[in-house]
Amino acid sequence: MKIQTKSDLEKMREAGLKTLYPKTTKISVGMATCGLSTGAGKVYEAIQKEVEKGKLPIRLSQTGCIGFCQREPVVDILEQGKPRIFYQGVTPERSSELVHQWLENKVVEDLLLCKMEREDWIVDGESKDYSILKIPDGMDGTHHYHQIPFYSKQLKIALRNCGFINPDNIEEYAARGGYLSLYKALFDMKPEAIIEEVKRSGLRGRGGAGFLTGNKWESCRKAKGDRKFVLCNADEGDPGAYMDRSVLEGDPHSVIEGMIIGAYAIGAHEGFIYVRDEYPLAIQKLRIALAEAEKTGLLGDNILGSGFSFKINLFRGGGAFVCGESTALMASIEGKVGEPRAKHIHTTESGLWDEPSNLNNVETWNNVPVIISRGADWFSKIGTEGSKGTKVFSIVGKVNNTGLVEVPMGITLREIVYEVGGGIPDGKKFKAVQTGGPSGGCIPESLLDLPVDFDRLTEVGSMMGSGGMIVMDESTCMVDVAKYFMDFLKDESCGKCTSCREGTKRMHEILTDITEGRGTIDQITLLEELGWVTAEASLCQLGGTAPNPVLSTLRYFREEYEEHILHKRCPAKVCRALLQYRILPDVCTSCGRCAKVCPAEAITGKQRTKKEKGKPFKINPQKCIKCGMCFEACKFKAVEVK
């Protein structure tokens, strides 16, 4: 059906509500990449089998990532008049139990994650109450969704639909307010008014640079040119970051709707989504969503009968990190080598094929429909003075709750790490949090109360970046961390600028020297000098930010560098070449376990027998390859590492 009028849109919404909240019980399985990688596909099949076998009155559906990636596969059950419940860590084996218990009005207690009694519809600002009439047995201690620490501090604007709708179903997107903003933009607002609204909202680009989105749109609208482009950057390449992937997999229409609104405001009729080919599921979801939007007349010629036409092409990138840079991305779409070029003339004036082009990141586009429907005043109340709204982070590393979180700007790092993230596992001490992807910086404990926004992160030598957040504990060596990121960057620099290509390579070389015990104290100065030149002299922001991991660790963890260089010691016991293994003779029970596991035959001694006492074992440092096998194997903590 082609949507031409507002009542058509309402009809689509009605249809969506019927599948979102069916009369029968509905079971949804989180089937984004995070879910699938832990077996959500098999769980789905198992439930399906069970439903078909018993001809059960259950509607089975799939949805995106609900954020708690560590607890996947997550399965949610929704039935009218009952609280909605979320199960975690579901296995195919336990799927049948979970289904049948529910039908008997019971829950599987040990798999319960949380319950939900109302949900918020961000787009139209409503709250949908489930009007609970009956509570299944065994739900007494179940926490409410809004009360568990992982979710309580979150405010989901960008992730509004992820985990709640079937991403392949355009009607379900419409049911939660989708495409209403587009209707409003096309019929109730002039392009200038849309730009003004986005400007007033204070939305800044979520791709990393934090440029004011409204200003960018305005300069692209004003730029001379008959043919203009609107582009979406989905070339998310930071190790450990997957915000954009999750949005595309769980709510692709939000990005498409944002792009159509942006194109209308700017006066563009052609768009591209540049998505890396390593995201096959996101590509699949986008393909379905684009086809659905075209079929219903929300994309293509004469959208909603407004006279405005806009088409989106999907472009798959080859996975070069540098192609996330605007000019490299455009070169790549043009079929050229993905290499940045100087942009003294902005891409909003001369971008793709030298035409005015407006590039925004997935999350930026996805925020647009909410700003249009709720208004700039509402949006700009969230966040800090200079950074409005929320930001999605993928929080990973040495933290109890890893996953996808969306928090208001201005929240402190401490709140993210300790409340949302649930603190550091195994009773270890926090050491640093790395924000901003590979070219971000490491922020120490003394700055944990820093409010997270674009400007404050830059001030302390890191950056917002696209939203990766890696938590590190005391067992992390900061020199090793800097080396790891420099290894990534020297590989992923395009290699055009001498300063970036050679700079990152040489920094990596020096860091390798330091971690392997060949470092000299002069090399610290050389690192700082190299960092300065790489940042100042390189053409694009990959080079401009590449030294951040080195410079920020030198700034906050200089003593660790000095320990490595002056005392040839790695305080975190990570750098193998610097470790010394020794067996404490007083503790050793002469069981011989260490000698058995040693692959280098470096451990000798006399094993005790029933009749005879043995002699403590010893490690020959010349033969020791520092693999740590003896340390792991010793039950008596007799192996000491220094």
Next chain:
Amino acid sequence: MIPFMIDGQPVEGKEGGNVLEVALDAGIEIPHLCYNESVRPYGACRLCLVEVSRRGRTRLTTACTYPVLEGIEVYTQTEKVLRARRMIIELILAMCPGDQLIQDMAREMGVHAVRFKQEDKDCILCGLCSRICEEVVGAHAIQFAFRGDRREMIPPFLGEAMNCIACGACVVACPVDVIKMKEEGDERTIVRWKRTLKMKQCKVCGNYFAPWFQLEKFRDQAKLQKDFFDVCYTCRT
């Protein structure tokens, strides 16, 4: 013409031009390796770094990629500029310690020792050969392969550069003179691109003057008559 200042000296440049060409025309020396006036500025070597002041903001940028703009103030000799250039030439010297030009430039900039492990490359990765080949010759025979620190200028798939017409433009353009051309009998070889082509003999003087493959390509593109290249350039004029 657009007026602006370089090191306090008033200069003028044409619209669409760049700061480096104006400086060189005005006799102001700025070291550079990847710039050649016959191709578009690229900004790879980063040696022509200057400080540009515009609307009260000063930044370090390459002169070759910076457009001529009214009222900008360019500084080519500030401490910041010289410090950055010294590190850049040291990095290039560490990569290609055997290149005479690089050794000379480093010495002129006051770099006498290299603090990094020396490599034994010869190509400085300025990309001039491939840009000349693409923009001037139109042969598109070579391009960079790989990215990051593995970047190399090599013939496609390390085999023979099948689009190369052995014209030798890259040989002339290479600032460090590491692309060699060899002529033996009726054959011309561009060593680096593993390309050997048979040459055509002039009907008048009998000299081998250009590769067949090149002449056929030119004749075809310019739609010349069949016997146009039977005689060499010298004998024709």
